[in-house]
Amino acid sequence: MKATFMGLGYIGLPTAIIAAQHGIEVTGVDINPQVVELTNQGIIHIVEPGLQELCKKVVENGTLKASRTPREADAYFIVVPTPFKGNHEPDISYVEAATRMVVPLLKAGDLFVIESTSPVGTTEKMTHLIFELRPDLKDKIYIAYCPERVLPGNVIYELVHNDRVIGGINAESTEKAITFYSRFVQGTLHKTNARTAEMCKLTENSSRDVQIAFANELSLICDKAGINVWELVELANKHPRVNILQPGCGVGGHCIAVDPYFITADFPVESQIISKAREINNYKAFWCAEKIRNEMLQFELKNGRKPVVAIMGLAFKPDIDDLREAPAKYIATKVIQSCNNADILVVEPNVEEHKVFKLTPYQDAYERADMVAFLVAHKEFKKLPYREDKQILDFCGIYKK
Ligand code: SAJ
Numbered sequence: 118m119k120a121t122f123m124g125l126g127y128i129g130l131p132t133a134i135i136a137a138q139h140g141i142e143v144t145g146v147d148i149n150p151q152v153v154e155l156t157n158q159g160i161i162h163i164v165e166p167g168l169q170e171l172c173k174k175v176v177e178n179g180t181l182k183a184s185r186t187p188r189e190a191d192a193y194f195i196v197v198p199t200p201f202k203g204n205h206e207p208d209i210s211y212v213e214a215a216t217r218m219v220v221p222l223l224k225a226g227d228l229f230v231i232e233s234t235s236p237v238g239t240t241e242k243m244t245h246l247i248f249e250l251r252p253d254l255k256d257k258i259y260i261a262y263c264p265e266r267v268l269p270g271n272v273i274y275e276l277v278h279n280d281r282v283i284g285g286i287n288a289e290s291t292e293k294a295i296t297f298y299s300r301f302v303q304g305t306l307h308k309t310n311a312r313t314a315e316m317c318k319l320t321e322n323s324s325r326d327v328q329i330a331f332a333n334e335l336s337l338i339c340d341k342a343g344i345n346v347w348e349l350v351e352l353a354n355k356h357p358r359v360n361i362l363q364p365g366c367g368v369g370g371h372c373i374a375v376d377p378y379f380i381t382a383d384f385p386v387e388s389q390i391i392s393k394a395r396e397i398n399n400y401k402a403f404w405c406a407e408k409i410r411n412e413m414l415q416f417e418l419k420n421g422r423k424p425v426v427a428i429m430g431l432a433f434k435p436d437i438d439d440l441r442e443a444p445a446k447y448i449a450t451k452v453i454q455s456c457n458n459a460d461i462l463v464v465e466p467n468v469e470e471h472k473v474f475k476l477t478p479y480q481d482a483y484e485r486a487d488m489v490a491f492l493v494a495h496k497e498f499k500k501l502p503y504r505e506d507k508q509i510l511d512f513c514g515i516y517k518k
Contacts, residue, residue: 118142118300119190121222123215125152125183127163128232128265129196131272134168137175139301144188145181146218156183164438167273186218192228192297193219195243199233200371205378207236216243220250225257228293232263234318234372236379240311244286259293261285262311264318270437280304284314322376323391328362329373330394333401336364336512340408347517366492366512367402367444369433374398374442402444405512406451409490412510413452413459416488423459424508427486428452429479430493431465435513438467445492449474452490462486466497483507491515 118141122133125147137143147153155162159173175181187193197211212233223229229247231240240262248255262284267275281298283306285291295306309317332350339346350361368374374395381392409426416424433443440446450473453461462482463474470476483489483501487508491498494513503509503516511517 118192118297119144119188120192120194120297121146121187121190121219122194122196123187123219124195124197124211124233125156125162126196126198127165127269127272128267129194130156130161130163130172131165131168131267131276132194132196132232132265133181134171134175135273135276135301137181138171141180141300142190143175143181144190145183146185146187146215147183148185150185153183153185156181165272166270171273187222189222189224191226192230193223195219195229195231195233197233199235199379201375201378201382206382207379209233209235209239209242212239212243213246216246217250220247223247223251223254223258225254226259228259228261228290228297230261230263230294230297232265234264234322234376234379235262235315236383237312237315237319239315240284240286259285259290260311261290261294262314263294263298264314266318266321269439277301278304280307282307282309282314282317284309284311284317286311316380319376319379322373323380323394325362326368326373326377326398327390327394329365329368330397332362332364333367334397335361336401337404345517347511347514351517363494363514364512365401365444365494366405366448368398369441369443369445370439371442402447403451405444405490405492406448408512409448409452409488409510410455412488412508413456416508420487423456424487425460425462425485426452426456427462427464427477427482427489429464429482429489429491429498430495430513431463431471431474432467432493432495435494436467436496440465440468440471443493448490448492466495 120141121144122129123146125145133143133145159176161169161172195215197215200208202208244260266279283294291308336346377391381388428449431445462477464479464482490510498515
């Protein structure tokens with residue numbers, strides 16, 4: 118069984134490695150020559166616990182080879198990014214480019230799967246493109262959409278154990294895709310059609326964005342009402358059927374903060390809550406920056422000097438080193454820009470150094486600061502003793518005070 122994976126990123130690379138580990142002869146394709154070079158040396162270019170050892174093993178035994186161009190196979194997987202353009206319009210040009218690269222290699226009986234998070238209808242569009250370029254393949258190949266659900270940092274376990282949704286353009290395609298994924302997925306493989314599978318992925322992440330927006334809205338209300346939102350959420354969640362998520366400093370990453378736009382762009386009239394949730398989560402980061410700046414002004418008025426401020430955390434979520442689309446980074450920048458030479462100490466324990474921010478070790482910053490703004494609930498911060506002599510702005514529930 119041979120498979121070609123188009124895209125060796127956060128999802129493509131681990132999936133290619135796990136497929137190779139289960140006896141499939143895999144060609145991994147990436148446009149980045151360094152990624153191809155490193156992978157062929159058995160070195161992974163992403164941070165993912167346990168993946169390096171697996172990569173070395175499958176490269177050494179020859180079941181995984183990386184290349185700039187696709188190789189003939191029995192199954193082809195499109196796992197390239199689907200960013201959005203400036204006005205939040207989905208951009209499926211990478212999916213289309215990868216599809217065009219494999220079309221000449223397709224033969225009757227092959228399986229073609231899109232895994233990239235995509236607007237509803239993308240699999241149908243690629244199906245039309247394939248049959249337009251290769252009319253000889255019409256109804257002779259199997260085409261499906263199969264989204265992933267893995268959580269960065271736990272990818273190896275979740276790739277194997279999570280349930281997956283398999284959406285074929287017809288029943289035979291769904292079955293064919295199930296046969297492939299059954300080789301390494303122990304979770305249940307749920308059958309549906311391509312459009313439903315595409316919408317399912319967007320629904321999962323949009324539902325989470327809406328839930329987080331509810332928690333963030335509560336935090337704004339509680340700030341005004343003089344209520345401790347952490348205590349409120351904890352008490353409300355004692356109800357057997359209530360599960361309110363945690364307020365934060367905003368929603369980051371390139372999944373939850375992006376995928377809802379794939380729905381609102383195509384269904385602008387119908388997706389009211391989904392679009393408002395995006396606004397609320399984006400506004401939360403702005404609100405946190407304003408809050409810090411106002412507290413700094415109050416401190417100066419009261420003490421006749423500017424406070425030393427510690428900005429605790431830059432990553433987009435706790436205990437990772439990924440700063441892409443991080444609301445904390447946005448907040449740190451806004452505070453520094455408006456502080457007119459106050460002493461701002463920026464802390465990120467998961468990153469050695471940063472090209473923009475001068476980083477301070479978290480214990481030093483906590484010791485030296487008059488005011489401490491916790492933006493990301495990194496585990497290191499939870500060990501810091503609560504200090505009554507410092508002004509603590511807890512945006513992510515470090516102390517739940
Ligand atoms: N966040 C909160 N409060 C919470 C939970 C999260 O403010 O209670 C924030 C986080 O700080 C972060 C953002 O939301 O900034 C996203 O965090 P996340 O925990 O959702 O993590 P992701 O984006 O890495 O993973 C999500 C997951 N989707 C769901 O949980 C429905 C993952 O399963 C997906 O595979 C991934 O998106 C993806 O690739 O789509």
